[in-house]
Amino acid sequence: MSQRRKLTKWLVVLVFLHCIVAGAGFFAPYDPVEQDRERPYLPPMRVHLMDAQNHLHLRPFFYSLRLRTGSFDQYEEDTATIVPLKFFEHGVVYHLLGFAPAHLHLFGASGARIYLLGSDAYGRDQLSRILYGGQVSLLAGLLGAGITLFLGALVGMAAGYYGGWRDELLMRVAELFLALPWLYLLFALRAFLPLAVSPLEAFLLVVVVIGMVGWARPARLVRGVVLSVKERDFVRAARGFGASDIYLLRRHILPETASVLLTQAAILVPQFVLAEMTLSFLGLGVPEPMSSWGSLLASLQQYSVLVSYWWMYLPALAIVPFFLGYLGLASALQHRTSLYKIEEQGGWNLS
Amino acid sequence: MRIKRQSRWRGRFAMSLFLACASTVVLPTKTFPRPQQTNAKEELLTLPGEIGHSGGRLVISLRSEPKTLNPLTAADTPSREVIGAMQVDLVHINRATQLTEPALAKSWKISADGLQYTLTLRQGLRFSDGHPLDAEDVLFTFRVYLDENVHATQRDQLIVGGKPITVRMVDAQTLVFQFAKPDGVEERLFDGLAILPRHLLEKPYQEGKLGQLWTTSTPPNEWAGLGPFRLKEYVAGQKLVLERNPYYWKTDTKGNRLPYLDELVFLFVPSADAQVLRFQSGETDIITRLSAENFSVLSHQQRNYTMADAGPGLEYNFLFFNLNDLGEKSSADLTRKRKWFRDVKFRQAISTAVDRDAIVRLVYQGRGAALWGPVTPGNRRWLNNSIPHPARSLDNARALLKQAGFSWPSVSNGELTLVDSDGKPVEFSILTSSSNADRTKMATLIQDDLKQLGMHVQVVPLEFRSLIDRVTQTKEYDACLLGLASFDADPTADLNVWLSSGGTHLWSPSQAHPATTWEAEIDRLMEQQLSTPGYAQRKKLYDRVQEILAENQPMIFLASPDILVGAKNSIGNIHPAVLEPYVLWNVEQLYFRTGAESANR
Numbered sequence: 022m023s024q025r026r027k028l029t030k031w032l033v034v035l036v037f038l039h040c041i042v043a044g045a046g047f048f049a050p051y052d053p054v055e056q057d058r059e060r061p062y063l064p065p066m067r068v069h070l071m072d073a074q075n076h077l078h079l080r081p082f083f084y085s086l087r088l089r090t091g092s093f094d095q096y097e098e099d100t101a102t103i104v105p106l107k108f109f110e111h112g113v114v115y116h117l118l119g120f121a122p123a124h125l126h127l128f129g130a131s132g133a134r135i136y137l138l139g140s141d142a143y144g145r146d147q148l149s150r151i152l153y154g155g156q157v158s159l160l161a162g163l164l165g166a167g168i169t170l171f172l173g174a175l176v177g178m179a180a181g182y183y184g185g186w187r188d189e190l191l192m193r194v195a196e197l198f199l200a201l202p203w204l205y206l207l208f209a210l211r212a213f214l215p216l217a218v219s220p221l222e223a224f225l226l227v228v229v230v231i232g233m234v235g236w237a238r239p240a241r242l243v244r245g246v247v248l249s250v251k252e253r254d255f256v257r258a259a260r261g262f263g264a265s266d267i268y269l270l271r272r273h274i275l276p277e278t279a280s281v282l283l284t285q286a287a288i289l290v291p292q293f294v295l296a297e298m299t300l301s302f303l304g305l306g307v308p309e310p311m312s313s314w315g316s317l318l319a320s321l322q323q324y325s326v327l328v329s330y331w332w333m334y335l336p337a338l339a340i341v342p343f344f345l346g347y348l349g350l351a352s353a354l355q356h357r358t359s360l361y362k363i364e365e366q367g368g369w370n371l372s
Numbered sequence: 373m374r375i376k377r378q379s380r381w382r383g384r385f386a387m388s389l390f391l392a393c394a395s396t397v398v399l400p401t402k403t404f405p406r407p408q409q410t411n412a413k414e415e416l417l418t419l420p421g422e423i424g425h426s427g428g429r430l431v432i433s434l435r436s437e438p439k440t441l442n443p444l445t446a447a448d449t450p451s452r453e454v455i456g457a458m459q460v461d462l463v464h465i466n467r468a469t470q471l472t473e474p475a476l477a478k479s480w481k482i483s484a485d486g487l488q489y490t491l492t493l494r495q496g497l498r499f500s501d502g503h504p505l506d507a508e509d510v511l512f513t514f515r516v517y518l519d520e521n522v523h524a525t526q527r528d529q530l531i532v533g534g535k536p537i538t539v540r541m542v543d544a545q546t547l548v549f550q551f552a553k554p555d556g557v558e559e560r561l562f563d564g565l566a567i568l569p570r571h572l573l574e575k576p577y578q579e580g581k582l583g584q585l586w587t588t589s590t591p592p593n594e595w596a597g598l599g600p601f602r603l604k605e606y607v608a609g610q611k612l613v614l615e616r617n618p619y620y621w622k623t624d625t626k627g628n629r630l631p632y633l634d635e636l637v638f639l640f641v642p643s644a645d646a647q648v649l650r651f652q653s654g655e656t657d658i659i660t661r662l663s664a665e666n667f668s669v670l671s672h673q674q675r676n677y678t679m680a681d682a683g684p685g686l687e688y689n690f691l692f693f694n695l696n697d698l699g700e701k702s703s704a705d706l707t708r709k710r711k712w713f714r715d716v717k718f719r720q721a722i723s724t725a726v727d728r729d730a731i732v733r734l735v736y737q738g739r740g741a742a743l744w745g746p747v748t749p750g751n752r753r754w755l756n757n758s759i760p761h762p763a764r765s766l767d768n769a770r771a772l773l774k775q776a777g778f779s780w781p782s783v784s785n786g787e788l789t790l791v792d793s794d795g796k797p798v799e800f801s802i803l804t805s806s807s808n809a810d811r812t813k814m815a816t817l818i819q820d821d822l823k824q825l826g827m828h829v830q831v832v833p834l835e836f837r838s839l840i841d842r843v844t845q846t847k848e849y850d851a852c853l854l855g856l857a858s859f860d861a862d863p864t865a866d867l868n869v870w871l872s873s874g875g876t877h878l879w880s881p882s883q884a885h886p887a888t889t890w891e892a893e894i895d896r897l898m899e900q901q902l903s904t905p906g907y908a909q910r911k912k913l914y915d916r917v918q919e920i921l922a923e924n925q926p927m928i929f930l931a932s933p934d935i936l937v938g939a940k941n942s943i944g945n946i947h948p949a950v951l952e953p954y955v956l957w958n959v960e961q962l963y964f965r966t967g968a969e970s971a972n973r
Contacts, residue, residue: 054820056817056820058730058733058817061733061734093733093737093738094668094737142734142813143734143816143817143820144734216801216803216832216834216842216848216849217801217830217832217850219830304833308830308831308832309816309819309831310816310820323645323665323809324644324645324648324649324666324669325645325665325666325668325669326665328669329665329669329672
């Protein structure tokens with residue numbers, strides 16, 4: 022039973038994390054593309070409870086930061102002005118889940134901008150960019166995994182069920198796909214497309230490419246399962262009663278592959294999020310001014326950013342809880358699968 | 373004074389000891405006669421400046437390997453930089469004062485009609501292999517430059533008024549250059565024209581092999597020059613080592629023969645960041661062409677080196693639109709967009725909306741200058757100060773767009789959209805070079821500026837070569853953000869950019885006939901300044917060119933970065949200039965303050 026509890030625990034964690042990213046508009050205090058040209062590379066602001074005169078404030082507050090004169094990126098706290106942190110503030114309009122307009126934000130401040138995680142080269146709020154960037158990266162990962170699993174299940178079932186030359190052909194094609202240098206493929210693909218692709222086109226392109234290249238592995242796994250399942254008694258019996266191929270695949274074989282597919286999904290999503298980040302890091306993802314976790318990290322390619330502004334590394338930390346959640350889920354799923362197997366097969370196949 | 377001299381001698385001793393140890397391992401023994409300090413027959417040039425002491429090895433990094441050591445074929449910056457330390461010209465432009473100075477020619481005279489230049493050579497000079505220099509070498513050099521079969525890069529600038537100049541020898545020291553038309557550049561023409569050794573090159577020239585000669589792998593004894601350094605060793609992919617030319621013809625005010633340094637080493641370090649790391653670790657002594665970000669990183673951690681900001685250089689960055697006339701070839705989409713781009717008011721509106729101060733502050737960290745014309749504040753002699761510097765104003769930009777027939781229809785989902793007179797939304801893309809982070813940053817700032825006018829702009833970083841291909845060959849682009857850096861302050865250096873027939877006339881290159889009246893006028897003015905002698909007259913003509921450019925905005929000038937360099941504290945006579953090669957222009961005068969320190973490495 023503890024396995025089931027583990028599964029629920031990881032699922033809750035993941036749902037929570039995804040809700041934060043899906044509701045980026047609410048959790049982010051600002052528009053992620055809005056530039057504040059007076060505050061480039063502003064370090065994360067510190068939350069205070071005690072002011073300079075050692076008075077305790079019940080409401081957390083910030084001191085606004087001002088540029089040290091004659092400097093480009095050195096800031097100092099202006100202890101004369103206290104900016105109180107306010108929760109459930111009205112601010113910039115956003116569209117929750119892409120359609121519902123709203124302007125309520127989790128926190129904010131009137132009169133000054135708050136940078137909890139600092140700002141980038143254009144003075145854009147890093148926290149807002151990480152949250153909105155997560156939408157791009159996670160959606161790419163989820164959609165990519167969806168496409169991959171769909172293709173993988175389709176090809177795997179066809180190859181395993183029909184066998185013969187069809188099996189040979191499909192598996193050789195799968196091997197070809199495994200051997201493809203997909204990064205170069207994407208470079209080449211990009212060269213054929215018109216120069217300026219809109220953010221949506223760029224995003225779809227990334228998703229399709231990620232989804233297209235990954236189907237070979239799940240296809241082989243599914244084929245293996247199908248090969249063993251189609252010889253089982255209940256399948257033979259159903260066939261004996263005159264069930265059609267489609268009926269057999271849908272009703273008896275597909276459900277047997279579900280555990281493999283689910284585990285694969287939990288492994289593939291973080292893998293594809295990483296793939297999207299790699300592409301964006303190399304400048305092949307969504308174009309500026311939109312952000313994704315990969316493009317946020319791209320500025321670290323410059324030595325000066327690497328050594329001067331530590332808060333530019335933070336997008337790399339954002340992926341850690343997500344990966345942990347997905348991999349925890351994958352291992353819990355795998356345990357559950359093997360438990361079922363033990364129950365079914367009487368416990369002797371414990372490999 | 374006495375103490376100083378003593379320490380200098382001790383330094384020299386220590387240095388020669390170090391070299392002696394080294395020579396047993398690496399140096400092949402040379403049999404060249406080492407000339408005396410001075411020779412009565414030699415007419416040497418005395419340079420003012422700090423008195424240094426001899427010895428030492430200066431290491432500097434180059435972004436890429438020089439493609440050649442042949443001045444006839446060198447076109448890339450690394451080659452030019454290396455050749456600059458190995459070859460010299462008849463008349464030289466001082467990179468600090470931007471004025472001409474005698475070099476191999478000790479004096480020159482220009483006839484009243486501006487058609488005849490009489491140059492007098494220094495006597496008793498020798499090439500780096502000990503062979504004497506005479507007027508025959510100069511005659512040979514210009515014959516080679518002007519020979520069509522050689523395809524020398526210098527040939528174009530020696531065609532004045534449609535005819536090649538002719539050179540005639542009066543006596544062993546005197547040469548007469550005859551021009552078909554007066555040349556506005558005057559004696560600046562001779563800057564950068566390296567004088568070649570006839571005794572080494574005549575045979576290959578007659579065999580037609582001159583173009584393939586003097587690659588980086590040429591053995592040092594097949595190479596000779598008149599510059600402060602001569603070829604010593606080349607290690608492919610790693611470094612190029614030059615050694616002191618013992619026959620160099622300049623001295624300091626105390627009569628010591630220059631250069632001070634024994635060796636000049638160019639390390640090939642492919643990326644800017646790697647160059648910074650090498651400099652930080654002390655592997656290289658000088659760093660140039662620094663970005664503002666790296667400059668501030670180095671400034672924060674300053675230890676045994678000094679960083680210097682020489683002020684705005686000659687590089688100007690600009691945004692330009694595709695104004696080419698492609699006729700039927702072009703797509704309907706581009707034809708529609710070109711209607712906007714060709715409208716002066718549209719270009720003016722964009723220029724008015726661009727926040728140049730933000731570009732200077734955010735891209736160059738304040739180490740640069742905003743531009744309203746192609747001549748940067750670093751080019752004091754040719755800058756037209758009367759060109760207006762209108763402040764950024766979105767309201768003015770909107771008014772200009774309204775006059776040009778653009779409008780802002782109903783606001784949909786909170787986003788303002790500008791539409792043209794046919795009701796089509798204004799959307800275009802800006803190409804930038806993906807290898808240049810600064811320009812991509814500028815484009816991203818402009819993208820945000822124009823969003824406030826309701827224009828939807830996309831920034832497309834592209835690999836540099838395919839970007840140039842699109843701009844000059846296929847002409848499939850909307851707008852492009854580029855930078856140009858002329859190697860000389862004189863307007864003639866940019867002739868190819870402003871003439872409508874020029875290959876670098878970026879917004880519409882290589883036109884058969886000027887497409888607009890203002891382009892025709894620029895053509896006329898540029899041709900006129902070419903053959904007008906006298907700075908004042910030429911300045912007036914070039915001022916007018918700058919005015920026309922500012923009015924018509926074929927290029928929307930943005931900003932010019934400062935020349936940022938760094939050098940170890942131990943190096944003396946460092947005077948960074950805004951002209952290339954920034955620091956190495958007086959390489960013969962650079963020296964290490966204490967000999968011991970450089971020997972330690």
